[in-house]
Amino acid sequence: xxxxxxxxxxxxxxxxxxxxxxxxxxxxxxxxxxxxxxxxxxxxxxxxxxxxxxxxxxxxxxxxxxxxxxxxxxxxxxxxxxxxxxxxxxxxxxxxxxxxxxxxxxxxxxxxxxxxxxxxxxxxxxxxxxxxxxxxxxxxxxxxxxxxxxxxxxxxxxxxxxxxxxxxxxxxxxxxxxxxxxxxxxxxxxxxxxxxxxxxxxxxxxxxxx
Numbered sequence: 001x002x003x004x005x006x007x008x009x010x011x012x013x014x015x016x017x018x019x020x021x022x023x024x025x026x027x028x029x030x031x032x033x034x035x036x037x038x039x040x041x042x043x044x045x046x047x048x049x050x051x052x053x054x055x056x057x058x059x060x061x062x063x064x065x066x067x068x069x070x071x072x073x074x075x076x077x078x079x080x081x082x083x084x085x086x087x088x089x090x091x092x093x094x095x096x097x098x099x100x101x102x103x104x105x106x107x108x109x110x111x112x113x114x115x116x117x118x119x120x121x122x123x124x125x126x127x128x129x130x131x132x133x134x135x136x137x138x139x140x141x142x143x144x145x146x147x148x149x150x151x152x153x154x155x156x157x158x159x160x161x162x163x164x165x166x167x168x169x170x171x172x173x174x175x176x177x178x179x180x181x182x183x184x185x186x187x188x189x190x191x192x193x194x195x196x197x198x199x200x201x202x203x204x205x206x207x208x209x210x
Contacts, residue, residue, distance in 0.1 A: 007105040011045050014102055017095035018074070021087060026205075027188045028181060030077075030086055037074050044070045048106065064110035071103045084191055085198045149193060152178065156186050157195050161209045168205045 018038045025031040044067045051063040078096055081087035152175075159174055160166045171187065172180055187207060190196045199206040 007102065007109065008049075010098055010102045010105055013098045014095060015042065017091055017098060020091055021095065024088075024091070025081075025086055026184060027084075027086055028185055029188055030081055030084075033077065037070075037077060041067075041070050041074065061110050064106050067106050068103050071099050071106075075099055084188075085200055088200070149189060149195075153186055153190055156183070157190055157209065160196055160207050165199065165206045165208050168207065171207065 015038065018034060018041070022031055022034045022038065025034065044063075048063045048067045075096060078087050078092055078099075082092060156171065156175065159171065163170075168187070172183060175183055178186075187196070187198070191198050191207075194210055196207050197210050199208060
């Protein structure tokens with residue numbers, strides 16, 4: 001079964017919304033991670049469309065599975081960024097909705113293929129099936145290792161701790177000898193380590209110790 005024009009339109013919306021999030025994220029680490037996931041999603045989708053246009057049913061099912069796993073990776077990443085206050089509605093909510101629609105559309109496109117395999121293949125012993133399932137490649141989930149905190153992290157956290165709520169501009173002013181990009185990375189590391197929290201108030205950004 002062909003995925004149809006609807007699936008391509010849904011993917012287009014996903015791609016545009018994901019790129020919009022990439023442009024609006026101040027955190028360099030997550031911005032690069034989202035950009036990488038966006039490129040991977042495009043590659044997987046093109047691969048899926050090419051497989052779907054062929055005749056081998058097994059390849060279609062496998063490529064569809066890889067694509068849905070890639071979509072789930074991005075949904076997990078959105079959830080993490082939402083907790084950190086990096087992905088803001090309504091863009092993040094629209095992207096989540098369209099990613100779920102894309103996942104459903106791909107699964108629907110692969111479903112007849114799965115039935116075809118079941119009807120045409122000869123019965124395989126259960127033990128062999130289990131072995132084959134273990135050999136299927138697993139898609140790597142994005143690993144967000146705990147950040148390594150150093151002296152600068154401690155100095156920044158102590159400065160924030162000395163105030164009830166600190167605006168990011170105050171941090172930039174206090175540590176003017178350090179580049180803003182580096183400071184943003186340090187603040188992001190502290191937030192990921194649950195030492196400080198990021199508070200958005202309109203266009204202003206504040207930090208406070210947890």
